[in-house]
């Protein structure tokens with residue numbers, strides 16, 4: 310970390326001695342004030358629920374400028390990666406810090422492709438779930454379950470174990486997600502096929518049956534690959550911070566990634582794409598485009614508890630750059646499939662237009678986020694709404710692993726252990742049961 314010449318001075322109005330705090334500069338983005346010695350010197354903690362002003366780590370992977378609407382993976386703008394690279398190149402970049410050469414890409418693709426099968430016993434593990442279980446419930450279990458199958462890659466402090474578990478997780482996630490889907494619809498699992506691309510193989514495992522092969526349409530494969538690239542990493546969001554915190558105890562990589570999957574499930578995070586589509590279906594049931602005004606009124610009423618799902622972001626207070634790219638893909642997919650007249654898609658476009666012009670959303674800088682469009686694209690491809698978040702988890706796995714490995718390799722790494730402002734009862738004595746009120 311590069312120290313700044315400037316120091317922050319913390320002073321107290323009660324005459325307690327002031328304290329100088331070092332400031333560090335990143336390559337870009339806000340400087341950070343180092344408060345690690347604060348408690349030791351002052352006996353005080355900082356208070357920041359929701360981490361609104363806290364940098365929880367030092368990272369070289371992803372940079373977001375929320376005001377400019379900028380997203381960089383290892384310094385490369387997301388717009389360039391989404392249009393000039395594929396998902397596996399992006400994975401290589403996130404894991405290794407540099408884009409692969411032709412030979413490195415070939416070797417990496419070969420390695421991932423040759424780890425896509427899962428232990429056959431995973432099928433029996435899956436059978437324990439109800440057929441109507443949510444795919445994210447299944448995925449949380451299956452990913453955690455991997456640690457019971459791959460004992461040779463569970464030591465998080467061993468660099469070789471970390472490297473092989475990274476490849477296994479990236480390679481097996483599409484297989485696990487498609488198995489979870491096939492299980493819920495009662496169809497046989499489709500094994501991976503090595504001559505297909507990462508996204509093409511996933512789509513075949515989803516949509517082929519033993520009676521009929523599936524030849525993925527190139528536009529749809531590109532759309533799926535773009536969904537993967539755009540979701541691959543996003544700095545210290547809730548699920549990534551969960552993976553780091555979970556991994557900081559020294560647990561195995563599969564368990565740490567399972568924790569990330571569980572966190573991603575929530576509707577304020579990865580569950581937003583599913584929630585956005587469900588919301589569109591509810592508005593459609595209310596009467597569709599005609600009822601948008603009424604629905605927006607409910608969204609603006611704080612007592613209704615209704616939010617416009619797929620809108621707003623903690624960091625982006627300008628257009629989400631991923632949403633711009635996803636919007637482009639969305640139109641390409643709807644054109645290819647001739648779906649522009651589908652009532653849900655018409656409704657989505659009308660809702661987007663109205664929200665972008667409405668004072669409530671403009672004043673609060675609430676723009677569509679990536680999940681608004683990715684849900685529409687996935688629905689058009691034929692993916693059931695309940696599987697959307699599992700696909701987000703598949704794509705984010707590489708980001709989680711890159712962040713986890715970065716943390717373990719950091720010489721300053723410690724187990725994560727936040728403190729608290731305690732507001733409960735002060736010490737008191739237990740009364741005999743007959744003396745309690």
Ligand code: CMC
Pocket residue numbers: 543546576577578579581608615616617618619620621622623624673675678679680
């Ligand atoms: N619909 C209606 N009002 C909203 C929305 C929304 N989607 N999002 C924020 N607001 C309002 C909020 O009520 C508040 O109003 P006021 O200032 O009058 O109290 C103001 O906008 C600021 O919102 P906030 O809740 O303080 O913002 P936050 O940074 O804590 O929350 C968020 C960010 C993403 C949780 C929130 O915008 C939200 O719940 N959006 C809908 C869910 C969603 O689409 N999530 C996906 C995020 S992108 C994918 C990912 O990274 O996982």
